[in-house]
Amino acid sequence: MLKSSLFLILVLTMAILAACSNSDNKDNGTTPSTDGNKGETTTDGEKVSIEFWHAMSGTGQESIDKIVKGFNDSQDKYEVKAEYQGSYEESLTKLRGVGGTKDAPAITQVFEVGTKYMIDSGYIEPMQSFIDKDNYDLSQLEENILNYYKVDGELYSMPFNSSTPVMIYNKDAFKAAGLDPEKAPGTFSEVIAASEKLTNDSMKGFSMLTYGWFFEQLVATQGGLYVNEDNGRSGDATEALFNGPEGLNVFNFLNTMNKAGTFGNFGTNWDDIRSAFATEKVAMYMDSSAGVAAAINNSPFDVGVAYIPYADEVKRNGVVIGGASLWMSKGIAEKEQEAAWEFMKYMTTPEVQAQWHLDTGYFAINPAAYDEENVKEKWAEFPQFKVTVDQLQDTVPGLATQGALISVFPESRQQIVTALEELYQGKDPQEVLDKAAEGTNRAMEIANKTKK
Structure with missing residues (x-):
């Protein structure tokens, strides 16, 4: 009995040592390292993973999940993980706990009346810095939607689910x-x-x-x-x-x-x-x-x-635009910000915006989406949809229709x-x-x- 026990202990000890040895070998170039940054992988060939916090339930959540899957399948550098955080108020409360740190999600959806708070919070990286760096053409997006989220000529967040x-x-x-x-x-x-x-x-x-x-x-x-x-x-x-x-x-x-x-x-x-x-x-x-x-x-x-x-x-x-926009976190790793920016650009493409418009009824922030065949077919069946877009595009730009900013x-x-x-x-x-x-x-x- 004593011999059996000693043998069992010896076997377990050798197994533990082998596991430790294997772990060391994996860390030496085969295991992704986060370098303390949540979600980011730094090993060559590994995807950079980011979190996208949103407040969409029902059909909105289903559509977001489809968009995220489409982006993840379209390339092999980045992986977006969409996570429902409850209502706009609940999501913003959670963000307050991690905002400005490496634990913040790369992207957070915030309702339009949270714009002033987000700008003042110190939690965010203005979209304009990525727009300028990438020479991104903002003229392709709907002017009367962009106007709400612009302050002193700079765009702070990317419009997303927009309505009037x-x-x-x-x-x-x-x-x-x-x-x-x-x-x-x-x-x-x-x-x-x-x-x-x-x-x-x-x-x-x-x-x-x-x-x-x-x-x-x-x-x-x-x-x-x-x-x-x-x-x-x-x-x-x-x-x-x-x-x-x-x-x-x-x-x-x-x-x-x-x-x-x-x-x-x-x-x-x-x-x-x-x-x-x-x-x-x-x-x-x-x-x-x-x-x-x-x-x-x-x-x-x-x-x-x-x-x-x-x-x-x-x-x-x-009318003044309502709904919500997407904000990029400050304090996270640069690779995560790059992933977030690539995802936001993907979301503004006509094809993606056309599907979002049809799935949810929200405006397409890229009006080229309305020229997509699936949208034309839907409008032919339901001409009421065009009235909502006409009202937005007939809006006279000005301080009143740009909307108020208060925290x-x-x-x-x-x-x-x-x-x-x-x-x-x-x-x-x-x-x-x-x-x-x-x-x-x-x-x-x-x-x-x-x-x-």
Whole structure:
């Protein structure tokens, strides 16, 4: 028994020594070394692996997975690993924990209202440095999308999932009410008048989600600024301007229909307002351009898509881009940054953007995608998609439609939500707007004081 035990110990010892010897041999030129950089392999012939954090679920996630696979299969130098991180807010919270370090993901998707925060954070490498180094032609991308993410003429992140608001309406309800189904109302007064004709015992004329983004758009299309300092683009904003004439026009517009009983208040949930439209509880509503396909597919009636309405006394300026963009991390290895840049360039190609547009309903950031055969076929079947692109491309470039930059946008949007809720409860439009502006001013003051 003792001999057997001694023999077993001897065998195990020799096995351990052999394993150690093999490990040393592998490290001597055969095992990839990370040199302390997460994801990067430095051995010749090995792929550089990077992480791509995103906030897309459902069809968006499925499409991203296809894009990533296409890139990984297209070359043998880099490997992208797409990782869902939850909502935009959840993903940004996670990034705060590793931002600016070698443990940060190479690419992070951040919603558009996080732009100012990301620029100020010190976490990111501006895209412009790679654009200049590579002589990348930005003119191939959609100007009115790029404008949002440019500050002082420099592009800080690569646009990705881009959308704008549109007005979606029930053509069958228009016919029944004696309205022209091919001509949606354009001005506030026209929407108010149409809502009166469309409203009946089971249907309201118009609705808008209780969400700050739509308010911002209705202010911008009048040429109104959200905050001072040129919408926060020539310096840190200190004062909200959205409670001026343009913002009051929007609140009076909504208040008129609410008091007349032609406005449908379906709260803050996207699914609720979309369901209300599909079940004919409301005839017109504002949605994201990315929601057009679902509205068409889920409605048992003919669906129309139109530009968002604007105040009667002004010219239509257009829309501000929404959605999110891709940010490159600072502090990671140079090879990881190179891999991220190659992936971003791949994502902007017409073929990839065409598929992304068709999969998700988001705009193609490269308009050459709209010339792809699969897009032409889809547009022929659903001409409503073209309306969303036309509205974007008809947008007049300017500070209003470029969009505001403030680091406390989520807090400000919540102020607008509260103001809208109080408006629908019967409070004075100017009073609730002023209150929202004061809350935004306080948030900006605190953010400016604590800025790095």
